[in-house]
Amino acid sequence: MRQKLRSLVVLTLLVSLVCYTSVRASSNPDQDAEARAKVKYALIELGTGPDARVKIKLRDKTELKGYISDLDDDHFTLVQDKTGASIEIAYEQVQKVKGKHHFNGDRLLAIVIVAGLLAVIGGQVIAHDGDF
Numbered sequence: 249m250r251q252k253l254r255s256l257v258v259l260t261l262l263v264s265l266v267c268y269t270s271v272r273a274s275s276n277p278d279q280d281a282e283a284r285a286k287v288k289y290a291l292i293e294l295g296t297g298p299d300a301r302v303k304i305k306l307r308d309k310t311e312l313k314g315y316i317s318d319l320d321d322d323h324f325t326l327v328q329d330k331t332g333a334s335i336e337i338a339y340e341q342v343q344k345v346k347g348k349h350h351f352n353g354d355r356l357l358a359i360v361i362v363a364g365l366l367a368v369i370g371g372q373v374i375a376h377d378g379d380f
Contacts, residue, residue, distance in 0.1 A: 284339040291316055291324055294347045302347035
């Protein structure tokens with residue numbers, strides 16, 4: 249009887265080792281939420297539209313290039329460069345975001361301020377005929 253029980257235990261262990269699949273446990277939920285928030289913030293900073301060019305690397309190592317057409321609470325929509333297809337991507341799927349927006353609000357404000365200052369200085373020079 250003991251021999252049969254030992255054989256059954258050994259057989260069960262062997263079957264469980266052969267059928268074993270590795271499952272990566274989810275990392276800390278706080279870290280997941282923080283990573284999701286960083287991705288979302290980066291995309292909000294870049295903005296939407298054809299001027300907001302991005303390169304997205306997903307957790308499954310897929311790389312996508314295009315622009316963000318829509319931002320939502322739990323996902324965003326990427327319009328791919330090559331195909332023009334729209335893809336909805338959850339923030340949790342994103343590993344890395346690279347991108348630039350040609351005219352974001354801060355840059356546009358800086359350009360307007362510099363242009364205004366140059367206009368004022370130029371007006372003063374013209375009004376005084378160069379006498380300072």
